[in-house]
Amino acid sequence: MSEKDMDKIVxxxxxxxxxxxxSEIYGGLASxxxxxxxxxxxxxxxKDSWWKAVVHKRDDIEGxxxxxxxxxxxxxxSGHVDGFTDALVDCKNCKKRFRIDHLPGEGDFKKCPECKxxxxxxxxxxxxxxxMLKTFLxxxxxxxxxxYLRPETAQGIFxxxxxxxxxxxxxxxxxxxxxxxxxxxxITPGNFTFRTREFEQMEIEYFVSPEDSQQWYEKWVQERxxxxxxxxxxxxxxxxxxxxxxELAHYAKACTDIEYLFPFGWSELEGIANRGDFDLKQHAxxxxxxxxxxxxxxxxxxxxxxxxxxxxxxxxxxxxxxxxYREEEVNGTIRIVLGLDKKLIPYKVAVLxxxxxxxDIVEMAKKIxxxxxxxxxVKYDDTAAIGKLYRRQDEIGTLYCVTVDVQSLEDNRxxxxxxxxxxxxRIETSILEKYLTDKxx
Amino acid sequence: MSEKDMDKIVxxxxxxxxxxxxSEIYGGLASxxxxxxxxxxxxxxxKDSWWKAVVHKRDDIEGxxxxxxxxxxxxxxSGHVDGFTDALVDCKNCKKRFRIDHLPGEGDFKKCPECKxxxxxxxxxxxxxxxMLKTFLxxxxxxxxxxYLRPETAQGIFxxxxxxxxxxxxxxxxxxxxxxxxxxxxITPGNFTFRTREFEQMEIEYFVSPEDSQQWYEKWVQERxxxxxxxxxxxxxxxxxxxxxxELAHYAKACTDIEYLFPFGWSELEGIANRGDFDLKQHAxxxxxxxxxxxxxxxxxxxxxxxxxxxxxxxxxxxxxxxxYREEEVNGTIRIVLGLDKKLIPYKVAVLxxxxxxxDIVEMAKKIxxxxxxxxxVKYDDTAAIGKLYRRQDEIGTLYCVTVDVQSLEDNRxxxxxxxxxxxxRIETSILEKYLTDKxx
Numbered sequence: 096m097s098e099k100d101m102d103k104i105v106x107x108x109x110x111x112x113x114x115x116x117x118s119e120i121y122g123g124l125a126s127x128x129x130x131x132x133x134x135x136x137x138x139x140x141x142k143d144s145w146w147k148a149v150v151h152k153r154d155d156i157e158g159x160x161x162x163x164x165x166x167x168x169x170x171x172x173s174g175h176v177d178g179f180t181d182a183l184v185d186c187k188n189c190k191k192r193f194r195i196d197h198l199p200g201e202g203d204f205k206k207c208p209e210c211k212x213x214x215x216x217x218x219x220x221x222x223x224x225x226x227m228l229k230t231f232l233x234x235x236x237x238x239x240x241x242x243y244l245r246p247e248t249a250q251g252i253f254x255x256x257x258x259x260x261x262x263x264x265x266x267x268x269x270x271x272x273x274x275x276x277x278x279x280x281x282i283t284p285g286n287f288t289f290r291t292r293e294f295e296q297m298e299i300e301y302f303v304s305p306e307d308s309q310q311w312y313e314k315w316v317q318e319r320x321x322x323x324x325x326x327x328x329x330x331x332x333x334x335x336x337x338x339x340x341x342e343l344a345h346y347a348k349a350c351t352d353i354e355y356l357f358p359f360g361w362s363e364l365e366g367i368a369n370r371g372d373f374d375l376k377q378h379a380x381x382x383x384x385x386x387x388x389x390x391x392x393x394x395x396x397x398x399x400x401x402x403x404x405x406x407x408x409x410x411x412x413x414x415x416x417x418x419x420y421r422e423e424e425v426n427g428t429i430r431i432v433l434g435l436d437k438k439l440i441p442y443k444v445a446v447l448x449x450x451x452x453x454x455d456i457v458e459m460a461k462k463i464x465x466x467x468x469x470x471x472x473v474k475y476d477d478t479a480a481i482g483k484l485y486r487r488q489d490e491i492g493t494l495y496c497v498t499v500d501v502q503s504l505e506d507n508r509x510x511x512x513x514x515x516x517x518x519x520x521r522i523e524t525s526i527l528e529k530y531l532t533d534k535x536x
Numbered sequence: 537m538s539e540k541d542m543d544k545i546v547x548x549x550x551x552x553x554x555x556x557x558x559s560e561i562y563g564g565l566a567s568x569x570x571x572x573x574x575x576x577x578x579x580x581x582x583k584d585s586w587w588k589a590v591v592h593k594r595d596d597i598e599g600x601x602x603x604x605x606x607x608x609x610x611x612x613x614s615g616h617v618d619g620f621t622d623a624l625v626d627c628k629n630c631k632k633r634f635r636i637d638h639l640p641g642e643g644d645f646k647k648c649p650e651c652k653x654x655x656x657x658x659x660x661x662x663x664x665x666x667x668m669l670k671t672f673l674x675x676x677x678x679x680x681x682x683x684y685l686r687p688e689t690a691q692g693i694f695x696x697x698x699x700x701x702x703x704x705x706x707x708x709x710x711x712x713x714x715x716x717x718x719x720x721x722x723i724t725p726g727n728f729t730f731r732t733r734e735f736e737q738m739e740i741e742y743f744v745s746p747e748d749s750q751q752w753y754e755k756w757v758q759e760r761x762x763x764x765x766x767x768x769x770x771x772x773x774x775x776x777x778x779x780x781x782x783e784l785a786h787y788a789k790a791c792t793d794i795e796y797l798f799p800f801g802w803s804e805l806e807g808i809a810n811r812g813d814f815d816l817k818q819h820a821x822x823x824x825x826x827x828x829x830x831x832x833x834x835x836x837x838x839x840x841x842x843x844x845x846x847x848x849x850x851x852x853x854x855x856x857x858x859x860x861y862r863e864e865e866v867n868g869t870i871r872i873v874l875g876l877d878k879k880l881i882p883y884k885v886a887v888l889x890x891x892x893x894x895x896d897i898v899e900m901a902k903k904i905x906x907x908x909x910x911x912x913x914v915k916y917d918d919t920a921a922i923g924k925l926y927r928r929q930d931e932i933g934t935l936y937c938v939t940v941d942v943q944s945l946e947d948n949r950x951x952x953x954x955x956x957x958x959x960x961x962r963i964e965t966s967i968l969e970k971y972l973t974d975k976x977x
Contacts, residue, residue: 192675232733235633244671264919280673
């Protein structure tokens with residue numbers, strides 16, 4: 096899939112109701128996106144698949160859903176107040192502000208990318224700009240009321256470390272998993288939903304004994320890599336990139352990114368890091384709370400190390416969409432198919448009446464649709480002729496189309512069409528539910 | 537349940553991992569709460585129940601997941617920039633700020649509730665304070681960069697009205713449903729999770745022909761009332777309160793609240809309003825986009841009316857928790873039970889080894905637990921003796937406890953204990969999965 100093909104994804108997302116530009120009737124809000132009817136279902140399925148895999152299927156991980164607003168000291172401890180910054184330079188001529196690493200020019204002499212005026216860094220030195228979104232809580236807008244929208248969900252986990260240990264009687268190793276919105280005032284967002292100021296994360300903090308940390312780190316790199324493969328991402332489009340020593344944060348012991356080959360190049364979906372005891376230590380220091388763990392078997396008290404698999408929900412969603420998109424020639428026309436895994440598709444089944452002006456056919460189709468609703472996500476659709484409906488369902492990834500026709504009224508059989516093969520089978524309505532649930536299991 | 541009993545709910549929530557004070561190690565952040573492992577599961581189930589009922593089980597509603605950040609003109613159109621305000625008064629003596637309706641005193645002469653100084657409203661007149669949380673997008677913190685955290689999810693639906701109609705080929709009547717976070721800078725938050733600055737909403741905007749609006753309004757009041765009852769809320773604790781004419785916003789045709797009898801009194805869980813064409817008209821005016829709908833059957837173009845069932849997720853969660861909490865005397869001790877509906881309970885089944893130092897029992901218990909994980913949400917627990925484990929599972933609402941004992945190793949039968957009756961049955965492991973899934977269906 097080429098760079099150009101990214102436009103096809105954006106277009107499909109708009110046309111079929113996956114992703115719309117936010118506040119579009121007002122000209123949009125830069126790099127902010129709304130998930131439409133199909134996108135909302137798809138993203139729910141993606142998050143559910145993660146939650147089931149990491150929280151429900153395991154006995155060593157607890158879920159959490161912490162607030163976006165947190166005590167400002169959290170961000171002091173985490174290092175975000177002091178260190179989560181970009182160096183920005185003002186152009187004296189046009190008054191615009193730029194990231195210093197985006198300015199053309201040499202040494203201290205740069206040129207404004209907007210108005211082309213000269214920028215002398217000795218005259219207008221770069222200033223550090225914090226990337227956290229700021230707000231004010233309470234009735235007075237002053238420094239004391241400043242609060243931040245979390246730039247990562249991880250800290251909600253660290254500040255609840257004791258609460259989870261105590262309420263859930265946990266022993267090492269164990270993890271805490273969370274899905275939620277985070278905000279960063281990115282100066283250069285872009286590439287559709289890949290980099291946005293508002294985004295959703297799925298993060299695990301997995302607490303271990305220091306001596307076990309390398310082993311758990313390696314285990315989690317594998318676990319997370321396989322999660323993407325198990326949901327159908329093409330293996331040749333997915334790779335691991337181990338961070339070099341000079342790329343690592345000063346406290347990090349190791350870090351590996353899971354990258355996907357987007358039309359705009361290899362880009363990070365998720366990072367798995369061995370963060371040592373940095374986070375718990377920082378919070379213990381600033382809060383003056385004892386966050387150590389007592390290991391009864393070893394009769395030893397210590398700060399656990401943490402392995403952090405941190406993924407972006409929107410990035411994963413975009414990767415799965417790009418990966419699943421395909422065009423095929425069928426009888427001289429192009430068929431677009433969203434070949435998503437059955438766990439991720441918005442609608443598992445569509446029920447279509449062959450003739451929407453035949454009351455008896457419509458009634459039978461709606462009855463079948465209703466009877467399937469207890470078992471799977473199924474939608475009735477009569478908004479076009481059957482050929483068009485099939486193509487629309489292909490574009491949104493629906494795995495099975497059930498069509499009711501005149502013959503169905505007589506023989507109680509319906510046509511079941513499979514998305515990828517386009518094979519059609521006549522199935523008796525009495526066994527339809529079992530037929531479909533077996534296929535979808 | 538009395539006012540005093542609210543403390544028991546708060547205590548249980550902390551003790552068992554449902555709800556923690558946010559950033560607690562830093563002394564907390566006023567009226568901000570984190571959902572712990574049990575709360576995260578419970579809230580997920582609550583939201584899923586709503587989503588399934590309004591989006592999956594119906595063919596007339598589409599889902600949506602719009603961004604929290606929206607174009608500022610949205611809030612101009614909705615009336616929030618100009619009208620979403622509290623009148624606040626400053627005390628000249630102690631410099632604190634208060635809502636005017638919270639000041640004791642007569643006419644223009646009030647007294648500061650904090651320092652008891654006199655406040656003369658002629659000298660310090662009240663000023664309007666907007667309740668939207670403000671932030672700045674982009675690298676410059678000036679008026680042009682001001683953005684708001686949405687104070688309601690509803691507007692994300694209205695600005696996407698055309699996108700949904702066009703991508704989903706919708707005809708009236710149809711609705712758009714959304715679950716998501718909203719923020720309000722409440723001056724007096726309180727009552728645990730009932731009124732908080734960050735909260736989650738579940739809102740439907742249901743678009744209808746003006747002449748059908750009263751009928752749909754009545755239908756939705758019933759639908760939504762029954763949703764709470766179907767999930768097990770006690771009927772005598774739930775009531776409808778029809779708004780008097782003088783309570784209605786100027787554009788509203790009618791409004792009914794669904795109220796629950798909390799320990800702190802009857803309070804609103806959800807409002808169902810007939811908002812006329814106010815919202816679409818405002819957005820059409822400010823965006824200069826045509827938001828009218830053409831009714832082919834009637835050959836008529838008009839702005840649809842909207843019926844809005846708007847509920848609070850955190851309020852519903854609190855109501856279900858309060859409603860389900862009960863204490864019973866069992867053999868002279870108090871048993872606490874969270875009698876939540878099976879759809880809402882965090883864990884459906886717990887698997888417990890009678891003796892956790894018997895490797896063969898533990899192995900069998902873990903094997904049973906793993907085998908059930910594909911079918912339901914099940915947790916292995918060996919963190920205490922069996923009596924204590926039963927009581928803990930009762931407190932978090934787990935419907936079935938499966939206990940593996942010495943006898944199980946020989947006869948392949950396990951003890952299944954039901955939460956409410958405490959009845960125990962010996963069940964063969966070969967039919968255990970079917971036994972439990974039938975009960976939980």
